[in-house]
Structures are given as C-alpha cells and as structure tokens.
Amino acid sequence: MxxxxxxxxxIPRWTYIFLSIFLSFIWLFYMPLAQSSEAGKTIYQSFxxxxxxxxxxxxxxxxxxxxxxxxxxxxxxRWIREPNKMVAxxxxxxxxxxxxxxxxPMPSFxxxxxxxxxxxxxxxxxxxxxxxxxxxxxxxxxxxNSKTSGTNNTDNTAAININPNITENTLLTDNSELFGNAVxxxxxxxGQQTFSKGSPACxxxxxxxxxxxxxxxxxxPDLTKVFSRYGGEIGLNSVLTxxxxxxxxxxxxKKPVSDVEAEHLTAFFAKTDKLxxxxxxxxxxxxxxxxxxxGFIASYILMHFIWRNRLTGVRKPLVGR
Amino acid sequence: MSFDQxxxxxxxxVCIIIAIVGTIWRYxxxxxxxxxxxSQFLETRQLFWGSVxxxxxxxxxxxxxxxxxLIPQSILWWNMEPVRLYILExxxxxxxxxxxAGLVMLVIRRFSNSRIRSVTSPMDATLLLVLLVQxxxxxxxxxxxxWGSSWYSSFAVPYLWSILELKPDVSLVNNLPWVxxxxxxxxxxxxxxxxxxxxxxxxxxxxxxxxxxxxxVRWNERSVNNT
Numbered sequence: 156m157x158x159x160x161x162x163x164x165x166i167p168r169w170t171y172i173f174l175s176i177f178l179s180f181i182w183l184f185y186m187p188l189a190q191s192s193e194a195g196k197t198i199y200q201s202f203x204x205x206x207x208x209x210x211x212x213x214x215x216x217x218x219x220x221x222x223x224x225x226x227x228x229x230x231x232x233r234w235i236r237e238p239n240k241m242v243a244x245x246x247x248x249x250x251x252x253x254x255x256x257x258x259x260p261m262p263s264f265x266x267x268x269x270x271x272x273x274x275x276x277x278x279x280x281x282x283x284x285x286x287x288x289x290x291x292x293x294x295x296x297x298x299x300n301s302k303t304s305g306t307n308n309t310d311n312t313a314a315i316n317i318n319p320n321i322t323e324n325t326l327l328t329d330n331s332e333l334f335g336n337a338v339x340x341x342x343x344x345x346g347q348q349t350f351s352k353g354s355p356a357c358x359x360x361x362x363x364x365x366x367x368x369x370x371x372x373x374x375x376p377d378l379t380k381v382f383s384r385y386g387g388e389i390g391l392n393s394v395l396t397x398x399x400x401x402x403x404x405x406x407x408x409k410k411p412v413s414d415v416e417a418e419h420l421t422a423f424f425a426k427t428d429k430l431x432x433x434x435x436x437x438x439x440x441x442x443x444x445x446x447x448x449x450g451f452i453a454s455y456i457l458m459h460f461i462w463r464n465r466l467t468g469v470r471k472p473l474v475g476r
Numbered sequence: 477m478s479f480d481q482x483x484x485x486x487x488x489x490v491c492i493i494i495a496i497v498g499t500i501w502r503y504x505x506x507x508x509x510x511x512x513x514x515s516q517f518l519e520t521r522q523l524f525w526g527s528v529x530x531x532x533x534x535x536x537x538x539x540x541x542x543x544x545x546l547i548p549q550s551i552l553w554w555n556m557e558p559v560r561l562y563i564l565e566x567x568x569x570x571x572x573x574x575x576x577a578g579l580v581m582l583v584i585r586r587f588s589n590s591r592i593r594s595v596t597s598p599m600d601a602t603l604l605l606v607l608l609v610q611x612x613x614x615x616x617x618x619x620x621x622x623w624g625s626s627w628y629s630s631f632a633v634p635y636l637w638s639i640l641e642l643k644p645d646v647s648l649v650n651n652l653p654w655v656x657x658x659x660x661x662x663x664x665x666x667x668x669x670x671x672x673x674x675x676x677x678x679x680x681x682x683x684x685x686x687x688x689x690x691x692x693v694r695w696n697e698r699s700v701n702n703t
Contacts, residue, residue, distance in 0.1 A: 159615045169501065169505075173494050173497075173498055173672075176494065176497075177490055177668075179546075180486070180489070180493070181482070181486060181487075196666075200694055204495060217556060262651075263651075264647075264652075265478050265480050265646075266478075266508075267478055283700055300684060313615075345558055346552070346555060346556045346557075346558075346561075346626070347556055347557065350558070355626065355627065355629075355630035355631075356552075356555075356556075356626065358558065358561070358623065358626070359555075359623055359626030359630060360623075360626075360627050366558070368558055368559070369558075369565075369622075371564045371622075372622045372623045372626065372627065373620060373621055373622045373623075374621045374622070374627055374653065375650075376510060381576075401650075401651035402651040404651075405631065405634075405635075405645065405647035405648035405649070405651070406630055406631055406634070406648065407645075408591075421695070439622075443562070443565075443566060443569075444569075444619070446566050447569040447570050447573060448573070449520060449564055450566065450569075450570035450573075451570050451573040451574060451577070454529070454532075454570060454574055455525075455529065455574075457664045458528050458529065458532075461529070462524070465524065
C-alpha cells in the first residue's frame with residue numbers, strides 16, 4: 156500500500172527518465188530528417204504540376220517558365236511557402252494574380268525554405284531548356300467541340316492549343332453547353348454514387364443549399380455558388396480535377412475526381428448557383444442538436460432507471476452521510 | 477523538417493513507444509497500481525452521475541473511432557444515404573454529450589470535495605485536463621465541423637494507418653482546422669500519459685464492468701453519525 160500511496164501522491168522518479176528519453180527521441184528523429192532535402196523536380200511534381208506548367212501554358216495557375224527571372228527570389232520563396240499569409244497581408248502582386256486567376260488561391264503545403272529553393276532551381280533549369288519565349292495559351296474551339304460532342308478527353312493539356320481569338324473570360328463563364336448530368340452530380344455530392352477512384356463524397360465536408368435535411372458538412376466551405384466563384388465550367392472543372400487545396404490534397408492527390416465526374420459535379424453546381432447560400436442551418440440546430448440533447452437527457456433518465464436499486468436510501472444511514 | 481512533420485510524423489511514435497515501454501515498466505515495478513483507485517468510499521452520489529455517464533459515453537465514442545479505424549469503407553458505405561449519416565452522427569453526438577457531462581461532473585467533484593481533493597495527485601489533475609480538452613474538442617468538432625464520421629474515415633483513418641505502416645503521411649492532417657489538429661495531437665498525449673496516470677486501469681480491460689450489477693462500497697466498522 157505504501158508504494159501505491161507514494162506513486163499517487165508524487166510524480167514517480169522514472170517519469171523524468173522517460174521525459175529524457177522522449178526529448179532524445181525528438182532530437183534523434185529531428186536531426187537526420189532536417190538535413191534531408193528532396194530534389195526540386197520531385198517536389199514540383201508532387202505539389203505544383205496539377206496547376207502549373209513550365210512552358211506549356213496556363214492551367215489553373217500561371218505558366219512558370221521564366222518566372223525566376225520575372226520575380227525576386229525572396230518573393231517567390233515566400234510565396235511558395237506562405238501563400239495564405241501573403242493573401243491575408245494583401246500583397247499587391249498577389250492581389251493582381253488572384254484577380255487574373257479567378258480568385259483561386261495557391262495552397263500552402265508547408266514547404267521549407269530549402270524545398271522552395273529546390274523548386275525554383277528546377278523551374279529555372281527547365282525554363283533554360285526551352286528555347287522559345289513563353290506563350291499565352293488559350294483554349295480552342297476544338298476543345299469545346301470535343302467536350303460538347305461527348306468525346307471523353309482524359310488529358311486536360313492535350314487539347315490546349317494557341318488560339319488568340321478566344322478570350323478566356325468568355326469561355327470560363329460560358330455554361331450554356333454543359334456536358335455533365337446534374338442528377339448524377341448531386342448523387343456524387345451526397346455519396347449515393349461513389350467516385351470511381353474512391354474519392355470521399357463532397358457531403359462529408361461541404362454543404363450546398365440544394366441538400367435538404369441536416370445538410371452537408373461544415374469542415375470545408377459552402378459549395379452552393381462554387382460555379383460562379385471559380386469562373387464557370389472550365390475553371391470549376393480544373394479545380395475539381397486538380398483540387399489545389401491543402402486540406403484536400405492529402406487524399407485527392409491519390410484518389411482524384413475523374414474528368415467525367417467533374418463534369419457531372421459542375422452541372423450540379425451550375426444548377427445550385429442560383430440558390431442562396433445558407434450560412435446558418437436552422438434545421439441542423441433545431442433537429443440535429445435538439446435530438447442530440449433529448450437523447451442525452453433520455454440516457455440520463457435511463458441510467459437512473461437501470462440503477463434505481465442502488466440503495467441510496469439504505470446507504471445514507473449506514474455511513475452517516 | 478517542418479513543425480508539422482515533427483508533430484504528426486515523430487511525436488506519435490514517441491508517445492506510442494514511451495507508452496509501451498512505460499506500461500511494461502510499471503507492470504513489472506508496481507503491478508498493483510494498475511487501478512483507478514476507487515474513491516467511492518469518500519463520495520458516492522456525484523460519482524454515480526459522473527462516472528456512469530462518462531464511462532458509457534466515452535466507451536461508445538471510442539468504439540465508434542475504433543470501428544472507423546478498422547472498417548472505414550463500411551462506415552462510408554453506411555453514410556452513402558444522408559439519412560443514415562445523420563442517424564450515425566446524432567448517435568455519436570449523444571454519446572459525446574454524455575461523456576462531456578460525466579467528465580465535467582467528475583472534474584467538479586474532484587476539485588470541490590475536500591475529501592476527494594486530498595487524494596488527488598498532480599497527475600490526476602493533468603489527466604482530467606487533457607481528457608477535458610479532448611472531449612470538448614470532440615463535441616466542438618461534431619457541432620461545427622460536420623460530418624466527422626465521413627471525413628474521419630477518409631482523412632484521419634488513412635493517416636492513422638500510415639503511422640502504423642511506419643510511413644506517416646502528414647499531408648492528410650496538417651491542414652485540417654486547428655481544433656481537429658488539437659484533437660489528434662491531444663489523443664497522442666493521452667497515449668503518452670497512459671502509463672503515468674490512473675488511465676492505466678483501462679489496460680486491465682475491465683470489460684465486465686459494462687454489464688456487472690451495481691456495487692455499494694461502505695465502511696465496515698464505523699458507528700453512525702461519527703463524521
């Protein structure tokens with residue numbers, strides 16, 4: 156009993172031994188990993204390639220060919236490392252870029268300074284390999300025709316050619332000829348139809364006014380008006396297939412939404428674009444929380460009922476309290 | 477290495493290793509301390525309302541987390557119909573509220589009752605604080621970051637498996653809202669605390685307690701009105 160009492164009233168001596176081991180582990184793990192750095196190409200292909208090209212035109216984000224000559228290295232390193240902070244600070248160049256690229260922010264991947272510099276070194280090396288100066292690449296009529304005629308294009312970049320006659324803004328906001336099916340899109344959103352590569356259903360994290368009942372999730376933003384937010388069909392399709400958001404990247408880089416599924420979702424979002432967003436879900440507050448609280452009260456009543464013979468009346472005189 | 481890698485790629489292993497070694501050490505050195513040391517002698521009424529709700533609530537919540545960890549695809553299959561998702565989430569919410577109310581009652585009891593306070597060690601207080609943070613964060617997530625059962629199966633479960641497979645994938649969790657990150661890191665703190673606190677009673681697997689009849693603990697040789 157003595158040893159037990161000692162243990163429960165003082166922190167045992169070996170707690171400090173374990174604390175020392177704990178700190179040693181942090182040190183041992185930290186040091187070798189801190190010194191390791193991956194090649195810029197690998198990092199670029201993991202994080203940047205879904206939204207950028209080097210010399211092959213703009214996708215969701217700008218073509219990065221020659222960007223190391225165009226901007227200061229310190230600015231680029233910070234932009235790669237802390238885009239969210241720079242957006243919050245209202246950096247003028249960032250504002251300009253956001254306006255130009257449909258307000259799709261660059262995700263923050265938590266990269267180190269060395270990793271950012273490695274990426275820049277890779278971009279510089281790749282840019283130098285290309286002889287031609289960067290070209291502004293537009294999306295052609297052929298691309299649109301191939302989509303509306305039902306051709307399943309699995310490679311986004313393959314259909315991108317130079318066509319200076321088409322302005323991107325007109326294409327991005329044109330939703331008159333949507334390829335997808337809104338009903339399938341809604342089923343993909345709620346999870347009633349699964350994604351071919353196993354991506355999680357949108358409802359897990361996102362709400363949409365078209366989803367009734369207790370609504371969609373609130374981990375991510377409301378997607379009711381996402382169609383216009385990302386500049387229409389093509390902008391939204393790019394975002395859905397590349398999912399350039401840090402929270403989503405971890406899962407969606409391995410389980411991406413296919414082109415066809417993105418089309419269906421876009422068709423659904425095009426329909427919900429007219430609905431108002433619902434920041435406060437009254438149904439969830441009243442029904443969801445309400446049932447939860449009622450269930451909680453019922454559980455307490457049940458507890459009292461199950462243990463109603465716990466002899467409180469007998470115990471009191473026995474112990475005198 | 478970034479702070480995130482340290483937090484999600486290194487810290488979990490440190491906690492798990494220390495918990496395993498510490499548990500074995502305590503078992504060999506101080507075997508009879510594998511208990512939560514009942515304080516029912518000192519106070520029983522608040523203990524009933526606190527302990528019963530806390531234990532059934534937290535066992536239900538833990539079972540749900542364990543099921544999601546073992547069979548995430550089945551949870552996602554169940555959640556395919558929004559109505560089923562809502563039923564699962566509401567059930568989890570009720571269990572979370574039970575755990576929270578029970579725990580708050582136990583915290584109040586431990587610090588407001590002088591008899592209980594005098595048998596409270598610093599590690600008891602630490603454990604209660606860490607548990608409280610964990611349960612408050614859990615209930616907060618259930619209300620403000622819906623629908624946890626679905627995104628836990630899609631994001632957190634692959635992360636937990638990546639730890640078991642010794643290939644921690646930090647990118648699955650390091651951008652989640654800070655409350656969710658707190659919930660994850662704090663869970664590893666609880667594992668770390670396991671061998672150093674009364675939480676160790678969990679390892680004696682007192683499964684029968686869940687359905688055993690009630691027990692009354694009373695003083696044996698003591699006259700009435702002698703307090």
